[in-house]
Amino acid sequence: MNPAVGVVALVVVSLATAVIGFYGLRISRTTGDFYVASRTVPPWWNASAIGGEYLSAASFLGVAGLILLSGTDALWFPVGYTAGYLMLLLFVAAPLRRSGAYTIPDFTEARLDSLAVRRVTSVVVVVVGWLYIVPQLHGAALTIRIATGLPSWVGSVSVVVVVCLTVVAGGMRSITFVQAFQYWLKLTALAVPAVFIMFVLAGSGTPAVAQAAINPTGLSPAGPYQNISLLVALLFGTLGLPHVLVRFYTNPDGQSARRTTLIVLGLLSVFYLFPTVYGLAGRMFAPELARSGQADAVVLLLPGQLVGGTAGDLLSALVVGGAFAAFLSTTSGLVVSLAGVISQDVLGGNVHGFRLAAVISAAVPLGFALMTDSLALAGSVGLVFAFTASTVCPVLLLGIWWRGLTDAGAIAGMVTGALLCGGAMIYGAAAGAAGTPFWLAQPAAWTVPAAFAVMVLVSRATKGRVPRTMSRIMTRLHTPERPLITER
Structure with missing residues (x-):
């Protein structure tokens, strides 16, 4: 790949992101604008923005690499990522919007009338959020190194700088415009080169299905446990992703939240074809x-390798731009959701506190990303889904649908899920892929049921703590009434 082409693609995407973000500054004035875009984002616009932030490094680069x-074992990832939104549609989207909250801790x-639950x-x-941002920065480092030949750290730092500028400029209102633009850029960046690749495949005279079935690495296929555990992580993990859930607070009402989710299902289904x-x-x-x-680099390298010449360089530039948009959009969504939480709980909940929290939210994972490396983007994000499914998801589902949940049960369940899944992740990182048992490499199949079980059992043992409200x-x-929490 021509390094100059890669640099131009990255600069163009970064400038477009900054320009759109600063446009959002012109119409972001109130606290509601910064946290939830004053709850006025229509379904199509919101769905595009959700697609922009949800389709991360794992989706753009990692799925093809896996x-x-x-x-075919890797096809569980796009299936799980998309089906998770069906779970959101059925169980979470409308009730969460009706709560009137700014953040998940709100x-x-x-729901549980407990400051302790909020803090946990x-x-x-x-x-x-920090666990999810790190793979985005790893993906940016990989893209910068391959596309431009610059040191890897340049990619991670560039993403953090652009995201901080965009989020600090206009908060949720600003990044809504940015992420909607970036979804369509990512789709175009994958679809156009894919059309050329399919023409190459059609003209190669090679039986595509038979050739693609060859195992180029000799890896053993995943067993039933691994596939089931991965699906549990992806389905339930989607329900607890903070940057996804916060977007439902931006819808005008519960009905529009449901329409948004339906549109997202369509957008994701189209995207994952490529x-x-x-x-x-x-x-x-x-x-x-x-x-x-270098499996995660296949999306970046394949168009230039198969097409070649000037056309190959242009297609490569388009893919590089789309990849960078993926890192920017997902990271910006995560930074906004984390800034809302940190600002509300630590920095006073005003616009100044939000801006300071945004910088903190991006700087901490940048430090971790610079000290670590990842060669399996989709796999590392899958573990984040497992952690989310074991912690945030149970308290949301039971909080929305079970009257018997108590603050003690919620805390016990979240702590149990965090310790079990977090312990499995730490062991896997220390032992390496070869030294990690399969049940620890994919822990969701037992950590998610354990978190739900502890939450229910402790709640039933503390029935007297069910809040009077x-x-x-x-x-x-569950009914379209006035918000539970007053706008601030």
Whole structure:
């Protein structure tokens, strides 16, 4: 890939992001604008923004890389990522919007009438957000190194600088415009080169299905446990992602939140067709990437390798720009959601506190990203989903649908899920892939049920702690009435 082409693509995407973000500054004035865009984002616009922030490094680069490595086993990732939104549609979207909250800790405090629950939820949400930002910065480092030849740290630092400028400028209102633009940029960046790749495949005379079925790495296929555990992590983890949930607070009402979710399902279904094309084409024409540990780079390298010439450079530039947009959009969504939590709980909840919290929210994971490395973006994000499914998801589902939940049960369940899943993640990082048992490498199949079970059992043992406001709050969650929490 021509380094100059890569630099131009990254600069253009960064400038477009900054310009759109600063446009948001012109119309972001109130606290509500910064936290939830004054709850006025229409479904199509909001759905595009959700697609922009949800389709992260794992989706843009990691899914194709896993298909290159594992073949059809990796298709559980796009299936799980998309089906998780069906769970959101059925169980979370409308009630969460009706809560009137700014953040997930706002919701848990109001539902359980407990400051202690709020504090535990805040810590968990911040940990989830930081864990999720790190793979985005790893993906940016990989892209910068391949596209421009610059040191890896330049990619991570560039993403943090652009995101901080955008978020500090206009908060949620600003990044809504940015993320909607970035979804369509990412879709175009994958779709256009994929069309050229399919023409190459059609003209190669190679039986595509048979050739793609070849295992270029010799890896053993995943067993039933691994597939089930991964699906549990992706389905339930989607319900607890802070940057996704905060977008439902921006809808005008519960009905528009449901419409938003339906549109997102369509947008995700279309998008995930294209990483599959790249992964299968990589198994045919670039198996050496799998053997050299560069599977996540297949999306970046394949268009130039298969098409070549000026057209290949232009297609490569488009893919690089789309990849950078993926890192920017997901990181900005996470920074906004974390800034809302940190600002509300520590810095006074005003616009100045939000801006300071945004810088803190981006700087901490940048430090971790610079000290670590990742060669499996989708796999590392899958573990974050497992952690989220074991902590935030149970308290949301039970808080919305079960009247018997207590503050003691919520805290016990979240702490249990965090310790079990977090312990499995730490052990896996220390022991390495070869030294980690399969049940620790994919822990969601047992950590998620354990968190739910502890939450229910402790709640039943502390029935006297069910808040007196429970009936009133549950009614408001499930009927289109006035917000539970007053706008600030």
